[in-house]
Amino acid sequence: MPSLPRPASGPGSRYTARAATTRSRPIRRHADVATLTRSLTSRDLWLTRMLHEHRVLTTHQVARLAYPSLRSAQRRLRTLHQHAVLDSFRPLTQNGSAPEHYTLGPAGAALLAAHAGLDVSVLGWRPTHNGRIAYSPSLxxxxxxxxxxxxxxxxxxxxxxxxxxxxxxxxxxxxxxxxxxxxxxxxxxxxxxxxxxxxxxxxxxxxxxxxxxxxxxxxxxxxxxxxxxxxxxxxxxxxxxxxxxxxxxxxxxxxxxxxxxxxxxxxxxxxxxxxxxxxxxxxxxxxxxxxxxxxWPSLSPASGLEPTDADTALTLPVPPLPPAPDTAP
The missing domain is CATH 3.40.1350 (Trna Endonuclease; Chain: A, domain 1)
Known part of the structure; x- marks a missing residue:
């Protein structure tokens, strides 16, 4: 079985520094947040929270967590990208090709902010968000x-x-x-x-x-x-x-x-x-x-896990798996 990513092999190990390709979107007017919300599933909203929390996930990682097959994940991720809910890039590698890498897009950031009753700037999201992650030395x-x-x-x-x-x-x-x-x-x-x-x-x-x-x-x-x-x-x-x-x-x-x-x-x-x-x-x-x-029977969970008054909807833990399947396009 293949090894997990590491500097010698696997995703993230063969990336050429500061070199990535980004996927273009169809030229069209994106729906506003209220209109877009009606076409999104609870799994889509969970994914935006996951990408806000964990910054970047590959197609295979998203499929592993939330979809019955890689093909179904690719189809839905492509749709979310077209609506600007997600951004994506594909790092250049020394040999072979890397999978698509997904980050939070402008519409996804606006959705999260709207659900939390906050301004988008509070999320720390900027128009350069995708590029900063794509070119990060810690990718x-x-x-x-x-x-x-x-x-x-x-x-x-x-x-x-x-x-x-x-x-x-x-x-x-x-x-x-x-x-x-x-x-x-x-x-x-x-x-x-x-x-x-x-x-x-x-x-x-x-x-x-x-x-x-x-x-x-x-x-x-x-x-x-x-x-x-x-x-x-x-x-x-x-x-x-x-x-x-x-x-x-x-x-x-x-x-x-x-x-x-x-x-x-x-x-x-x-x-x-x-x-x-x-x-x-x-x-x-x-x-x-x-x-x-x-x-190790003496183990115990870390302190500071309980929500406090300082927490918002965006700082509370995101479930590692999506909610039960709902009707999805």
Whole structure:
């Protein structure tokens, strides 16, 4: 099975810096928000919230989460693009071709703002939104995070009792905890009555090992300050990078009393919930996310998850999967 995206191979790894193609739209007058709302489904509205939350999703990632087939996803995404609900681009690659990448479009931003009773500027959306994401040096990293977590979320389609019940983007995590930590994501993996609340560090190999080690002190400070105890999952680029990280981090994780597990793209494929995660403990073996939850009974969800008066409709968590299907064009 194909590996998840990483710098050596897969989506996001072969992109030529600052080079992308954008899809043109038919020249026509776009419907106003009130008119457009009547033609959108609850799944369409969910997708606009997902793209506001997670910035960019490929056709395959959207299909995995919300559609019965890739073809049906492509058809609907094309329609939403034509109505400017979505923007899209296709990064140039050194060889082969990349899938279409979708971001929030001008009509989609206006829809979200209208539903929240806010001005579009509050969303942080600008006409340059699509281009800034297409040319971002962090595009491959962001897609890797979303690839890993869309696989975990979509697992619930096949196994309803197992999947992600919560998924915060890097931006949402920063809004809550940036004074102490800045994880790449925060999520809850649930399998029956087992719950694994975890922070994710998606390591591409670009940071020196001491820099990664220094992050552990922040997670230990978070545990002390909040009296909560999520796990820390570190997903690395290759098995050799994984081994180097484990050698560097094991002593610090033990001294700081952190529950840390690592894996790499050499092992995680299209089923990252499987037996690919190794706790940072002596003589530990690779195991599943569900078994990690069983091995670490002291885990607890992070603080700051409950809505506050400062939250708006745009800062509340977006369900990892769309609502039940409704009548869709």
């Amino acid at each position: 491959g990293h962001d897609l890797g995070v979303n690839e890993l977590l869309t696989h975990l979320a979509a697992h619930a389609h096949a196994t309803p009792y197992a999947g992600l019940s919560l998924w915060f983007s890097e931006r949402s995590a920063a809004r809550r905890w940036s004074d102490i930590i800045r994880p790449d994501a925060y999520a809850h993996w649930r399998d029956g009555d087992r719950l694994l609340p975890f922070f994710l560090e998606y390591d591409t190999g670009s940071q020196p090992l001491p820099h990664v080690e220094a992050k552990l002190a922040g997670y230990a400070a978070f545990t002390t300050a909040t009296s909560t105890r999520p796990a820390l999952l570190i997903h690395t680029r290759t098995q050799s990078r994984d081994q180097a990280l484990r050698h560097r981090l094991s002593a610090a994780a033990r001294e700081l009393d952190l529950n840390v597990a690592t894996s790499s793209a050499d092992f995680t494929t299209t089923n990252p919930w499987g037996p690919w995660w190794t706790p940072l403990q002596p003589a530990a073996h690779r195991t599943t996310l569900t078994h990690l939850a069983a091995q």
